[in-house]
Amino acid sequence: MRSPIADRSRLDSFWNVDRVVNGVPAAAGAPEPDADRSYAMSADEFRRWGHEAVEWVARYLERVEDLPVGSTVAPGEIRALLPPSPPEQPEPFGAVLADLDRVVLPGITHWQSPKWFGYFQANASGPSIIGELIAAGLGTQGMLWSTSPAATELETHVLDWLVELLGLPDRFRSDGPGGGVIQDGASGATLCALLAARERAGWRDRLDRLVAYSSPEAHSSVLKGARVAGLHDDQLRLVATDEHQAMRADAFAAAVAEDRERGRVPFFAVATVGTTSTHALDPVPELAAVCREAGIWLHVDGAHAGSAAVAPELRFVNAGLDQVDSYCFDPHKWLFTNLECDVLYVADRAPLLAALSVLPEYLRNAATESGAVIDYRDWHLALGRRFRALKLWFVLRHYGAEGLRSTIRSHVRWAAELATWIAADPRFELVAPVPLNLVCFRHLGGDAVNQRLMDDLNASGELYLTHTRVDGRLALRMSIGQTATERRHVVDAWELIATRADQAAAAAGAAPDPRPGARR
Ligand SMILES: *Cc1c(COP(=O)(O)O)cnc(C)c1O
Numbered sequence: 001m002r003s004p005i006a007d008r009s010r011l012d013s014f015w016n017v018d019r020v021v022n023g024v025p026a027a028a029g030a031p032e033p034d035a036d037r038s039y040a041m042s043a044d045e046f047r048r049w050g051h052e053a054v055e056w057v058a059r060y061l062e063r064v065e066d067l068p069v070g071s072t073v074a075p076g077e078i079r080a081l082l083p084p085s086p087p088e089q090p091e092p093f094g095a096v097l098a099d100l101d102r103v104v105l106p107g108i109t110h111w112q113s114p115k116w117f118g119y120f121q122a123n124a125s126g127p128s129i130i131g132e133l134i135a136a137g138l139g140t141q142g143m144l145w146s147t148s149p150a151a152t153e154l155e156t157h158v159l160d161w162l163v164e165l166l167g168l169p170d171r172f173r174s175d176g177p178g179g180g181v182i183q184d185g186a187s188g189a190t191l192c193a194l195l196a197a198r199e200r201a202g203w204r205d206r207l208d209r210l211v212a213y214s215s216p217e218a219h220s221s222v223l224k225g226a227r228v229a230g231l232h233d234d235q236l237r238l239v240a241t242d243e244h245q246a247m248r249a250d251a252f253a254a255a256v257a258e259d260r261e262r263g264r265v266p267f268f269a270v271a272t273v274g275t276t277s278t279h280a281l282d283p284v285p286e287l288a289a290v291c292r293e294a295g296i297w298l299h300v301d302g303a304h305a306g307s308a309a310v311a312p313e314l315r316f317v318n319a320g321l322d323q324v325d326s327y328c329f330d331p332h333k334w335l336f337t338n339l340e341c342d343v344l345y346v347a348d349r350a351p352l353l354a355a356l357s358v359l360p361e362y363l364r365n366a367a368t369e370s371g372a373v374i375d376y377r378d379w380h381l382a383l384g385r386r387f388r389a390l391k392l393w394f395v396l397r398h399y400g401a402e403g404l405r406s407t408i409r410s411h412v413r414w415a416a417e418l419a420t421w422i423a424a425d426p427r428f429e430l431v432a433p434v435p436l437n438l439v440c441f442r443h444l445g446g447d448a449v450n451q452r453l454m455d456d457l458n459a460s461g462e463l464y465l466t467h468t469r470v471d472g473r474l475a476l477r478m479s480i481g482q483t484a485t486e487r488r489h490v491v492d493a494w495e496l497i498a499t500r501a502d503q504a505a506a507a508a509g510a511a512p513d514p515r516p517g518a519r520r
Contacts, residue, residue, distance in 0.1 A: 049093045061484075078106070109464070112484065115493065127336075130394060135386050141384050143384055150387075151387045155181070163345075172327065182343060196297070196354075212235060213252060213266065215280075237255055271284050274438075286320075299324065299326045314409075317436075336399065408437075411481045418493075432470060438478070442470075
């Protein structure tokens with residue numbers, strides 16, 4: 001079938017219609033395949049390869065525990081396995097899937113391994129993976145309510161569920177002036193909060209006088225967001241921390257007062273609940289009091305720690321949230337929902353929408369104009385969006401509040417156990433409190449020993465952990481929160497660390513750390 005072109009003369013004026021529309025080859029001589037052939041994957045093929053793919057993922061998740069956790073390929077090694085040019089002819093899909101084992105797996109660091117303790121987890125789970133598959137299958141573009149009402153309404157509803165599930169303040173629910181939205185990550189969420197705050201501060205005639213605040217322990221996304229918002233680096237003021245790396249409220253109040261005296265305009269502060277380095281908890285209620293008095297937008301970044309609130313006894317992570325302007329946390333870290341899934345809540349959505357909605361003619365529609373619907377494109381930077389809530393909905397229903405609570409509680413309990421084993425070993429010390437599931441510790445032999453120990457452990461393939469610096473000295477971090485982690489994995493990890501410690505100390509030529517503050 002030829003595509004009917006109603007007015008060929010309009011095309012003829014700048015294209016050769018015979019060539020473009022009727023498929024006459026540009027270069028004479030080459031045999032032309034059937035121009036109307038469909039290259040789409042048939043329903044039967046999809047069924048066959050889809051089943052194969054699900055089987056592959058199921059097998060992967062079964063055996064991931066036995067794979068060396070960290071990938072050991074050298075830079076360029078994976079690319080060298082790929083042909084220099086894209087395929088000219090369609091390939092059998094079986095060949096594509098076969099390359100998963102040959103090309104991809106060697107270059108995968110197994111974040112889904114139960115022996116994963118690095119950074120913070122990037123949790124996935126069965127229901128989440130299935131949700132991702134179905135969201136792709138539906139293939140909706142949910143930029144507006146009207147472009148797939150279910151995508152929007154399910155998101156609004158599930159985020160209201162989360163308010164209840166986590167014991168968050170009602171002001172984040174969608175039935176008042178506030179509400180929630182799924183963002184790609186905490187970085188994007190924090191940027192959007194900053195843009196809303198900038199809007200509320202009436203930035204257009206005084207951008208260079210605005211000042212934002214965080215502690216030096218805040219995530220790097222805060223500075224990145226400030227840059228994107230047009231601030232100079234010195235317009236993000238870093239407030240001093242206490243002995244546990246938490247922001248000092250008195251230092252914050254003093255900085256705000258000083259800036260106001262100098263004619264600057266304090267407009268935005270980020271408090272972190274569970275810093276990336278050591279899980280420090282900024283004192284949100286005290287910071288909120290300063291912000292309220294000074295008219296500063298307070299955003300709380302609970303990227304990793306926020307999920308703990310599924311357990312009522314861990315709701316200290318929610319302290320003060322009833323007095324803040326915005327809050328975000330990442331179900332894609334510790335709530336079993338794979339990337340990208342961050343939740344941003346605002347107490348008042350008006351400044352966010354004022355900052356981010358731009359309505360061109362081609363997006364106008366009756367539902368939007370009625371004011372009765374949410375158009376999530378106005379809540380973040382992207383226009384196009386997948387059915388973001390589907391996998392979160394699946395996870396909440398698969399686990400139930402009970403399953404989420406129980407799993408998170410186990411992680412926190414095992415972290416506490418690990419902390420006691422570390423504290424009892426005279427070669428090691430804890431370097432930060434362990435309120436949740438992150439354990440930061442060091443060998444007393446000094447930086448070289450800790451570096452050596454971490455490198456040895458990660459090279460063993462038996463576990464994966466990462467490091468940070470606390471008070472200028474190297475420390476090891478173990479975050480216990482991978483979906484498949486069981487207590488035995490934590491026991492084995494500590495056994496391996498304890499076993500390898502003396503070797504690492506000998507190899508690094510350790511003298512005991514002479515610096516003051518080193519325990520024992
Ligand atoms: C991981 C992390 C972030 C960034 O999270 P993304 O979702 O990857 O953007 C921000 N803040 C804190 C405290 C984090 O731990």
